[in-house]
Amino acid sequence: MNLHLKVWRQKNKNAKGKFVDYEAKDISTDTSFLEMLDVVNEELIKKGEEPIAFDHDCREGICGSCGMYINGRAHGPQVGAATCQLHMRSFKDGDTIVIEPWRAKAFPVIKDLVVDRSAFDRIMAAGGFISVNTGGAPDANALPIPKDVQESAIDAAACIGCGACVAACKNASSMLFVSAKVAHLARLPQGKPEREKRVMAMVAQMEEEGFGACTNTEACSAECPKEIPMDVIAQLRREYIRAFAKSEEKV
Amino acid sequence: MSGFFRFIDSSVGKKIVMALTGLFIILFLVEHLAGNLLLLLNDNGKIFEEYSAFMAGSLNIPVRIVEIGLFFFIIYHIVNGVRLWWGNRVARGFSYKVNDPSENSTFFSRFMIWGGTIVFIFLVIHLRTFFFPYRLGNPSNTMYEGAVEAFSNPYYSIFYIIALIFLAFHLVHGFQSAFQSLGIRYNKYTAIIKNFGIVFSILLCAGFALIPLYFLFNAGGN
Numbered sequence: 438m439n440l441h442l443k444v445w446r447q448k449n450k451n452a453k454g455k456f457v458d459y460e461a462k463d464i465s466t467d468t469s470f471l472e473m474l475d476v477v478n479e480e481l482i483k484k485g486e487e488p489i490a491f492d493h494d495c496r497e498g499i500c501g502s503c504g505m506y507i508n509g510r511a512h513g514p515q516v517g518a519a520t521c522q523l524h525m526r527s528f529k530d531g532d533t534i535v536i537e538p539w540r541a542k543a544f545p546v547i548k549d550l551v552v553d554r555s556a557f558d559r560i561m562a563a564g565g566f567i568s569v570n571t572g573g574a575p576d577a578n579a580l581p582i583p584k585d586v587q588e589s590a591i592d593a594a595a596c597i598g599c600g601a602c603v604a605a606c607k608n609a610s611s612m613l614f615v616s617a618k619v620a621h622l623a624r625l626p627q628g629k630p631e632r633e634k635r636v637m638a639m640v641a642q643m644e645e646e647g648f649g650a651c652t653n654t655e656a657c658s659a660e661c662p663k664e665i666p667m668d669v670i671a672q673l674r675r676e677y678i679r680a681f682a683k684s685e686e687k688v
Numbered sequence: 689m690s691g692f693f694r695f696i697d698s699s700v701g702k703k704i705v706m707a708l709t710g711l712f713i714i715l716f717l718v719e720h721l722a723g724n725l726l727l728l729l730n731d732n733g734k735i736f737e738e739y740s741a742f743m744a745g746s747l748n749i750p751v752r753i754v755e756i757g758l759f760f761f762i763i764y765h766i767v768n769g770v771r772l773w774w775g776n777r778v779a780r781g782f783s784y785k786v787n788d789p790s791e792n793s794t795f796f797s798r799f800m801i802w803g804g805t806i807v808f809i810f811l812v813i814h815l816r817t818f819f820f821p822y823r824l825g826n827p828s829n830t831m832y833e834g835a836v837e838a839f840s841n842p843y844y845s846i847f848y849i850i851a852l853i854f855l856a857f858h859l860v861h862g863f864q865s866a867f868q869s870l871g872i873r874y875n876k877y878t879a880i881i882k883n884f885g886i887v888f889s890i891l892l893c894a895g896f897a898l899i900p901l902y903f904l905f906n907a908g909g910n
């Protein structure tokens with residue numbers, strides 16, 4: 438199949454970017470979206486032009502690095518898949534595909550389609566951890582956790598931190614990401630000691646980074662490659678209210 | 689800022705405020721509709737006038753307190769909503785060349801600021817027609833007569849009905865969103881809350897729309 442691409446090209450953080458047209462020729466419907474870009478890049482390299490920069494690592498939907506906005510959708514049209522899991526069979530011969538980086542004040546573009554997602558790292562550093570003693574592995578059965586609790590925690594833990602929630606949200610809110618992390622840890626006994634501090638610190642860092650506020654449009658969950666459900670956001674709100682109610686600070 | 693104010697002004701807290709003030713305004717709307725439907729009794733407004741005299745009585749202390757609260761909550765809801773909208777616009781920064789939000793969210797959820805703005809304009813006109821002259825001024829006729837007069841004007845009535853449609857838009861998202869903002873979302877209730885909200889919004893606004901329609905086509909009924 439042959440495709441017309443309109444790709445956002447931007448030299449560096451401070452440069453003004455623009456859309457550049459490329460032709461992707463003889464692409465098999467079995468190739469993944471990233472492989473299609475590889476083919477285009479090889480052509481560019483042959484011609485002595487700068488290849489299109491995009492983030493990728495695992496190419497199997499695990500690392501969360503490959504996010505891009507494809508024809509108006511985060512990670513493209515396929516539901517429940519990261520860009521690397523998107524296949525060209527989702528497009529038709531002759532289609533025009535507009536490829537843009539994530540757009541959010543908190544995710545500045547570094548180059549072309551690559552954005553700086555270190556805001557997520559700083560949110561994690563603010564509270565997305567548990568404290569455990571190092572040493573020998575603990576006995577697997579020392580801490581019994583019911584199966585349904587385990588499963589709901591794992592559902593939240595499926596978040597790969599790709600940023601599609603921010604990209605798709607009209608408010609550029611990272612609420613689904615932060616909520617997935619908060620819910621994941623709050624649902625397990627290991628997360629209890631830092632439970633109140635964690636939600637307060639992570640929400641504060643999220644605001645500090647300049648993400649928007651969630652207004653429940655549910656776009657995040659609809660575009661999430663891991664299909665993290667909206668109920669994690671409700672849980673974050675409950676955790677936040679609870680943490681405030683329990684805090685020792687003067688009213 | 690002390691803890692409480694920081695809490696209600698956080699990104700999570702602002703939505704809690706929107707939810708609580710919104711639900712309070714919804715409760716008021718239910719009461720307002722119940723009272724206004726008395727206009728349709730075909731008694732030349734006798735019972736309606738008794739009801740409004742009771743509600744407006746200066747010795748009716750509980751209603752006076754709730755009324756002050758209502759005005760405060762409406763203003764808070766508006767100011768807070770505009771602040772949220774503006775902050776969220778800034779958070780996007782650079783907009784997409786191609787964006788297809790209809791694939792991932794409802795029209796209503798993206799229309800809140802605009803529907804809210806139309807309802808606000810309606811509110812100002814509505815207060816000017818009814819609240820200010822009849823509650824604060826020296827009216828030359830009764831509130832019932834005022835309503836008959838206002839709604840016999842087709843432009844005024846149509847404007848009302850359009851505004852009510854936008855109010856329904858606002859409530860379709862707002863009702864269920866309020867629960868989500870308060871953290872009330874459990875899988876077994878989600879569909880019930882959403883569906884109830886839709887039916888409720890339609891019935892409420894249709895109920896209000898009955899009044900201008902009645903006077904428009906009935907011109908006072910006699």
Ligand code: FES
Nearest residue numbers: 496500501503521
């Ligand atoms: S490259 Fe790792 S998720 Fe796509």
